[in-house]
Amino acid sequence: MLRFLLGRVAVTILTALCLTFAIFALTNLKPNLVKLAKTEAESRMTDEEVERWIVRNGYARPVLLRYGEWLGVMPGWEGGGTAAIPPRCKRAVPDGAEIPTFCGVLQGYFGFSTTFKADVSAIIGRALGLTGWLMLWVLVVMIPISLLMGVLAGMREGSRLDRTLSTIAIATTATPEYVSGVVLIVLLASATLGVSPILAEMGWIGTKTLFMGTATSAMDNITFWNFALPVTTIALYGTGYIARMTRASMAEVMTAQYIRTARLKGLSFGAVVLRHALRNALIAPFTVIMLQFTWLLNGVVIVETLFNYKGFGWTIVQGAGNNDIELLMGCSVVAVIVVLVTQLISDVGYALLNPRIRVS
Amino acid sequence: MDSLGWGEIIVAMALRFAPVWLAIGAVFVVSIRLRRRLGLYGKLFDSGSGMVGLGIVLFWVFTALFADIIITHDPLGQVSGMKNALPGTLMPDGTNPYLLGGDNLARDVFSRMVMGARRVLSIAPAATAFAFMVGITLGLAAGYRGGMFDIAQTFLANLVLAFPVILLFYLLVTPAIRDSWIVTTLAAVLFAFPIIFFVLLWNSRYHTDPRKRALSIGLTLVVGGWAYSGLAFNADPTGIFRMDPNLLNVFVSVVFVNAPTVFRIVRSLTLDLKTREYVAAAQTRGEGAWYIMLWEILPNARGPLIVDFCLRIGYTTILLGTLGFFGLGVSPESPDWGSTINEGRRLLALFPHPAIVPALSLMSLVLGLNLLADGLREESLRD
Numbered sequence: 001m002l003r004f005l006l007g008r009v010a011v012t013i014l015t016a017l018c019l020t021f022a023i024f025a026l027t028n029l030k031p032n033l034v035k036l037a038k039t040e041a042e043s044r045m046t047d048e049e050v051e052r053w054i055v056r057n058g059y060a061r062p063v064l065l066r067y068g069e070w071l072g073v074m075p076g077w078e079g080g081g082t083a084a085i086p087p088r089c090k091r092a093v094p095d096g097a098e099i100p101t102f103c104g105v106l107q108g109y110f111g112f113s114t115t116f117k118a119d120v121s122a123i124i125g126r127a128l129g130l131t132g133w134l135m136l137w138v139l140v141v142m143i144p145i146s147l148l149m150g151v152l153a154g155m156r157e158g159s160r161l162d163r164t165l166s167t168i169a170i171a172t173t174a175t176p177e178y179v180s181g182v183v184l185i186v187l188l189a190s191a192t193l194g195v196s197p198i199l200a201e202m203g204w205i206g207t208k209t210l211f212m213g214t215a216t217s218a219m220d221n222i223t224f225w226n227f228a229l230p231v232t233t234i235a236l237y238g239t240g241y242i243a244r245m246t247r248a249s250m251a252e253v254m255t256a257q258y259i260r261t262a263r264l265k266g267l268s269f270g271a272v273v274l275r276h277a278l279r280n281a282l283i284a285p286f287t288v289i290m291l292q293f294t295w296l297l298n299g300v301v302i303v304e305t306l307f308n309y310k311g312f313g314w315t316i317v318q319g320a321g322n323n324d325i326e327l328l329m330g331c332s333v334v335a336v337i338v339v340l341v342t343q344l345i346s347d348v349g350y351a352l353l354n355p356r357i358r359v360s
Numbered sequence: 361m362d363s364l365g366w367g368e369i370i371v372a373m374a375l376r377f378a379p380v381w382l383a384i385g386a387v388f389v390v391s392i393r394l395r396r397r398l399g400l401y402g403k404l405f406d407s408g409s410g411m412v413g414l415g416i417v418l419f420w421v422f423t424a425l426f427a428d429i430i431i432t433h434d435p436l437g438q439v440s441g442m443k444n445a446l447p448g449t450l451m452p453d454g455t456n457p458y459l460l461g462g463d464n465l466a467r468d469v470f471s472r473m474v475m476g477a478r479r480v481l482s483i484a485p486a487a488t489a490f491a492f493m494v495g496i497t498l499g500l501a502a503g504y505r506g507g508m509f510d511i512a513q514t515f516l517a518n519l520v521l522a523f524p525v526i527l528l529f530y531l532l533v534t535p536a537i538r539d540s541w542i543v544t545t546l547a548a549v550l551f552a553f554p555i556i557f558f559v560l561l562w563n564s565r566y567h568t569d570p571r572k573r574a575l576s577i578g579l580t581l582v583v584g585g586w587a588y589s590g591l592a593f594n595a596d597p598t599g600i601f602r603m604d605p606n607l608l609n610v611f612v613s614v615v616f617v618n619a620p621t622v623f624r625i626v627r628s629l630t631l632d633l634k635t636r637e638y639v640a641a642a643q644t645r646g647e648g649a650w651y652i653m654l655w656e657i658l659p660n661a662r663g664p665l666i667v668d669f670c671l672r673i674g675y676t677t678i679l680l681g682t683l684g685f686f687g688l689g690v691s692p693e694s695p696d697w698g699s700t701i702n703e704g705r706r707l708l709a710l711f712p713h714p715a716i717v718p719a720l721s722l723m724s725l726v727l728g729l730n731l732l733a734d735g736l737r738e739e740s741l742r743d
Contacts, residue, residue: 011515018519023527031536167409170734174727176678178685178701179719186712193712213709294521301526302685306705313526317686320530328527335524343522 008347012340016333023332024067027325033059036323040114056080058088070111070329072104091119105333111326115318120330123315128334130219131300131311134230138296142235142242143289149239150246150285155273157251166247172240177302181233185306189213189229215309230307234299238292242285249284253277283353290346294339364448364457373459373470376430380422387418400666403739410735416728420721424478432456433468435475435695442466444711463700463714464707472695473717479696480725483607484676487614491676492669494553494615495622497560500653502623503630514627517620525617525679526686532616533689538609546612547592550619555584564651610689614679618672625668629661636660663740670733674726681722697722 026032037053038045045053054060058077068074069088079087089103091112103109110120153165175183187194189211196209212226253259254277262272301313308314312331319327364372374381388411395402404410423430433439433456441452445462447469459470502510537543558580566573590601591608603611633639634657642652683689684698697718704715 015515015519015522019522022519022523023531026531026542029537029540029542031534031540032531035534035536166734170409170730171727174674174730175723176681176726178681178698179723182701182705182708182712182715182719185708186716190709190712192710209709298525298682302682305686316524316527317530320527332524332527335527336522339522339524343518 005348008344012344015340016336019336020071020329020332021067024070024325024329025063027323027328028059028063028066032323036114036325039322057085068104070104070326072102072106072109074104075101076103110330110333113319113324113327115322115324115327120326123327124312124330124334127310127312127315130309131304131313133218133222134227134234134300134304134309134311135296137227137231138234138238141231142238145235146239146242147246147282147285149243151250151273151278151281153243154247154250154281155254155269155277157254162247165243169240169243169247172236173244174240175236177233177237177299178306180236181229181303181306184211184229184233185213213307215304215307219310230303230309233303233306234296237299238295241295242288242292245288246281246285250277250281253281256280283350286353287346287350290342290349293342297335297338363446363450364459366448369448369457369459372457376432376459376470377423379426379429380419383422383426384415384418388415400663400736400740403742404732404735407735407738409731410739413728413731413733413735416724417732420477420725420728421481423474424481427474427478430474431468431471432459433471435467435471436693437468438466440466442468444707444714447713460717461711461713463704464711469714469717472700473697473721475695476697476700476718477721477725479694480677480680480722483611483614483680484673487611488618488669488673488676490550490554490611490615491618491622491672492665493557494550494619496626496658496665497553497557498619499623499626500630500657503627504634504649504653504657510627513623517623520616520620521624526682528617529613529683529686529688532613533609533683535606538605543609543612544592546616547608550612550615551588551592555580555588558584560650561654564648564654567648567651606689606691610680610683613683613689614676617679618676622668622672625664626661629664630657633657633660663737667733667737667740670729670736674729674733677722677726677729 033054034050036059037050037057040057041049041053057080058066061077065074066077069076076087076089076092079085079090087099089099089101089109092103092107092109093100100107108121110124112118113120113123116123149165149169153162153169156162188196189209190196190213191208196205199205199210200208210225211229213229215226215230217223218226218230259272259276262276263269267275297313300311301316303309304311304313305317312334315327316331316335318324319331391398391402392405395405404414439451439462442449442458442462443466444464445458445466447459447461448457449461450457458468460473461469463469463472498513502513531537532543559577562576562580563573566576586596587601590596590599591603594602594605596602630653638660639652639656642656647656680696681698681701684694684696684700685702687699687702700718701715701722704712704718708715
């Protein structure tokens with residue numbers, strides 16, 4: 001087991017290095033640097049001015065060297081010699097402190113965001129906190145509903161309940177976040193259409209709309225009315241997928257010999273489902289839920305853009321739109337860690353949960 | 361301003377779609393007559409959800425085909441006075457209504473929706489097919505050969521899969537990157553796989569018959585090379601095969617994102633199938649490795665692959681919509697559904713129809729594909 005774990009961790013670190021380098025190289029392509037120069041300095045610069053800006057700000061040095069600086073294995077850049085372009089490591093420590101030689105991710109310094117003019121770690125920390133709440137509620141809503149749907153559909157394969165739930169599950173997997181978000185806003189959060197005008201006319205709600213069409217206010221204070229729509233939008237897309245996986249796994253378990261034995265010895269159907277089938281049927285969905293995190297990240301980006309909730313996804317979009325290199329690198333470190341750690345947990349967890357799998 | 365009621369709008373739209381109804385009807389009548397001779401496709405007509413799915417998919421396919429005669433207005437034409445017009449509003453001269461209203465640039469939502477179907481359906485299936493060619497060729501080899509080749513391939517596939525999709529799109533699908541070497545290189549590599557696939561396919565099949573081998577491989581190389589030069593390098597002298605650089609960029613990124621998943625599916629299927637007796641029999645006969653992979657293993661893996669192909673077209677459609685939603689890689693005029701949703705969402709609370717129409721269209725197409733895949737899976741498991 002230990003060797004297996006160590007091997008996985010080594011591969012994970014290698015993957016993370018390759019990925020971050022790929023992203024670093026992509027953000028440092030010439031056209032992207034030109035974009036950065038134009039957003040940072042002035043949009044109507046001539047080609048020579050852009051060229052000089054890139055050299056002056058240190059972006060013209062070899063990509064590998066600068067990746068090393070970002071990582072913290074190369075001495076940090078000494079800067080352009082002016083107050084406007086300070087040495088890279090000056091911002092890593094409080095004012096007046098001695099400037100260290102190395103400052104990179106390994107030393108815990110994630111760099112400086114050119115878009116927000118602030119420390120990347122501070123921006124990402126705040127954004128992750130906001131997205132954490134979103135994810136928490138998505139999981140709280142999504143997992144019980146989807147598991148319940150899957151178990152109910154799978155315990156009697158081919159029944160009417162199964163058909164209905166399966167159709168619902170298929171429909172939700174066919175609805176990407178940008179579609180369900182738009183539909184939900186129109187139905188529940190529009191002053192002219194959907195249910196809100198009717199409710200307002202009948203005097204049941206005091207505000208113009210039932211739910212709020214943006215989640216900006218949820219950044220300070222989460223309420224049901226400003227957070228339900230974004231949470232539902234993300235949860236909807238994943239629910240169907242997990243439910244279908246659970247159903248397939250449940251249906252397979254229900255045809256097993258030991259279930260028939262349990263039924264034949266006179267146990268009630270409910271007792272068989274709860275005591276014998278459920279545990280075995282939930283092994284496969286566990287993996288699926290863990291791998292779902294990657295998909296959730298996509299959903300988070302779309303929903304945070306749509307509902308204007310300034311979390312992690314919104315930050316990625318801002319960084320990418322302005323080619324904010326160090327912010328993007330910080331975001332990708334987080335994204336890659338989330339993806340790889342969940343993959344690792346799902347592999348290890350699968351091996352632990354399933355008595356038939358032995359890692360050696 | 362005069363306008364039509366909802367009943368009239370629905371009747372008028374149903375009439376516009378007349379060629380589509382006729383075509384769907386014809387396909388269904390012929391298929392149900394011949395269903396016992398049509399294999400898996402014929403069996404689809406035994407499952408209710410499969411038929412519904414096929415019906416929806418056919419609806420959009422024929423809409424894309426007949427788009428020119430369905431549309432009521434020029435999808436790019438702007439008519440003054442029709443800005444954000446409500447559904448059913450008549451033109452200023454009192455004729456030819458905007459069936460589903462006008463968008464914020466006073467263009468006809470209905471015609472844009474119909475033209476958007478053509479745009480989506482001309483990219484999604486083709487991109488999925490390319491991803492399958494890449495995934496099948498590499499997945500078979502990795503699963504069958506194993507060893508270092510497999511380890512390296514799996515590592516690369518996991519690398520691409522761990523890449524946040526949206527960040528990748530933002531970095532790859534921009535006008536600036538479009539003209540750089542990255543997209544061209546990716547296109548050159550990815551577009552070579554169909555040619556490699558077919559050359560291997562024919563070579564392993566006809567290696568005992570030099571005449572057929574020369575003919576089939578020669579034909580593949582000539583036609584494939586011609587298309588390749590046009591699509592990847594825009595160097596086709598006759599100009600038949602060419603791709604708009606924007607489109608190429610979108611196409612390549614979507615193939616790049618999809619191929620690793622297909623690779624993983626094919627690899628795991630191959631790992632399973634290569635332990636079967638017929639593979640051992642072929643090995644004993646002394647067949648070549650590629651013969652066994654392409655003519656013994658691949659046909660036996662077709663069931664799950666066909667199902668995944670349908671699902672993946674749907675997923676590709678969603679990805680294309682995501683690209684459009686973030687305004688990446690498409691010209692602002694383009695009627696494709698994703699960018700129309702993106703444009704429409706700014707005025708969503710006041711004028712929802714420009715965003716709702718493409719949103720529901722996209723959803724119904726993906727739903728149709730999912731139902732079709734579900735029906736195929738059920739029917740292929742039955743025997």
